[in-house]
Amino acid sequence: MSKRIIAAAAALLASASVACAQQVKVGVILPYTGVGAELAQQIERGMDLYLALNADKVKPYTITLVKRDSKAPNGAEAKIAAQELLTQDKVDALAGWVYSPDAIASAPVVNAGKKLAVIENAATSFITNLSGDYVRTSFTMWHSSYVLGQAAAKNLHAKTAVVAYTDYPPGKDSLEAFKAGFESNGGKVIDAIPAGGPGQVPDFTPFFQRAKDEHPDVLFVFVPAGDHATAVVKTYGALGMAAAGTKLIGPGDIVQDIKLQGMGDAAVGLITMHHYNADLDTPANKAFVAAWKKAYGADTTPDFTSVGGYDGMAAIVHAVQATKGKMDGDAAVKSLEGWKFDSPQGPIMIDPQTRDIVMNEYLDEVVKGSDGKLHEKVLETFHNVKDECKAQQVGSCAPKK
Numbered sequence: 001m002s003k004r005i006i007a008a009a010a011a012l013l014a015s016a017s018v019a020c021a022q023q024v025k026v027g028v029i030l031p032y033t034g035v036g037a038e039l040a041q042q043i044e045r046g047m048d049l050y051l052a053l054n055a056d057k058v059k060p061y062t063i064t065l066v067k068r069d070s071k072a073p074n075g076a077e078a079k080i081a082a083q084e085l086l087t088q089d090k091v092d093a094l095a096g097w098v099y100s101p102d103a104i105a106s107a108p109v110v111n112a113g114k115k116l117a118v119i120e121n122a123a124t125s126f127i128t129n130l131s132g133d134y135v136r137t138s139f140t141m142w143h144s145s146y147v148l149g150q151a152a153a154k155n156l157h158a159k160t161a162v163v164a165y166t167d168y169p170p171g172k173d174s175l176e177a178f179k180a181g182f183e184s185n186g187g188k189v190i191d192a193i194p195a196g197g198p199g200q201v202p203d204f205t206p207f208f209q210r211a212k213d214e215h216p217d218v219l220f221v222f223v224p225a226g227d228h229a230t231a232v233v234k235t236y237g238a239l240g241m242a243a244a245g246t247k248l249i250g251p252g253d254i255v256q257d258i259k260l261q262g263m264g265d266a267a268v269g270l271i272t273m274h275h276y277n278a279d280l281d282t283p284a285n286k287a288f289v290a291a292w293k294k295a296y297g298a299d300t301t302p303d304f305t306s307v308g309g310y311d312g313m314a315a316i317v318h319a320v321q322a323t324k325g326k327m328d329g330d331a332a333v334k335s336l337e338g339w340k341f342d343s344p345q346g347p348i349m350i351d352p353q354t355r356d357i358v359m360n361e362y363l364d365e366v367v368k369g370s371d372g373k374l375h376e377k378v379l380e381t382f383h384n385v386k387d388e389c390k391a392q393q394v395g396s397c398a399p400k401k
């Protein structure tokens with residue numbers, strides 16, 4: 001081989017290894033098929049949009065997403081996906097997790113892998129206690145449900161509530177959080193009704209009929225976003241519960257933006273608490289919604305799950321820059337402790353103590369606009385809300401005896 005060819009080959013190898021060092025691989029675990037498929041698409045689009053709009057912030061690195069389907073929300077596939085992404089694909093970070101059982105089951109693998117793992121939806125409070133590598137950019141059920149419990153008593157002047165919840169960890173958190181906020185302000189939860197699981201949309205009629213017969217001032221419902229939410233609002237409407245004097249309230253999961261128009265007039269007047277809705281009237285959100293529609297179509301809309309993905313990718317890019325692309329797990333997590341970001345939802349921060357998000361909560365009412373469409377109107381903003389489950393060490397966050 002001539003000297004020239006050897007020199008050219010060496011140069012090629014050197015440039016390839018530089019290119020390699022600039023590559024960051026992120027393993028994405030989302031339910032691309034099954035009951036959560038729409039949520040997976042919304043989150044993935046949020047991640048992609050962040051990368052598309054912020055190419056300058058990513059440079060000189062290239063972020064590649066390695067996607068794995070977590071399928072049914074029971075933890076089994078998600079755990080295998082986490083294991084394979086870490087050991088075979090050798091990813092530099094993990095992201096995703098729509099359903100809490102998936103994040104709970106993945107925790108031991110995440111711990112062993114020692115890589116940053118960004119939770120972009122799963123909302124059971126204690127999940128971030130299960131691994132020091134978890135950082136959450138989404139929300140917990142305590143963020144919304146505790147503050148809504150307080151507001152139900154103070155703003156809505158409700159005295160009695162029935163709670164119906166999907167019977168798995170975030171549903172139990174929602175119940176505990178709402179009850180704590182409501183009862184410490186003079187309200188009383190008179191019944192708590194487990195209402196099916198996350199894997200299949202149940203017929204809510206028997207659960208809501210039981211609630212209707214108890215004549216509470218409010219029916220607080222938690223279900224995971226998606227088709228569960230549409231069924232909740234339709235059943236509430238079909239049973240004539242509003243006319244019977246019971247108001248439907250819940251975390252914003254029950255009025256997910258992509259589902260809102262399909263809920264019909266039964267949704268009008270619904271009161272929810274959440275950190276995001278697509279109608280938020282801020283310059284940052286207007287720009288985000290416009291960019292989303294440009295990228296994905298005028299008839300599409302982002303929702304709170306998309307924002308979890310968008311903010312999650314912003315967090316990953318921050319960690320990539322802070323670690324100069326090395327993505328050592330400890331350093332990547334550390335770089336996000338106290339990290340602040342101007343999200344489409346408003347200002348957010350990662351609590352350095354808990355690695356969980358601190359953000360605004362909005363008390364919203366569903367209204368019919370002059371365009372004939374359903375919209376979310378903000379009635380009140382609660383600033384810098386922390387996860388009170390961990391702050392107060394109560395409910396599922398209480399120290400183990």
Ligand code: PHB
Nearest residue numbers: 099100122123224225253
């Ligand atoms: C969860 O499983 O943690 C979860 C899923 C969907 C939601 C909220 C929580 O809307």
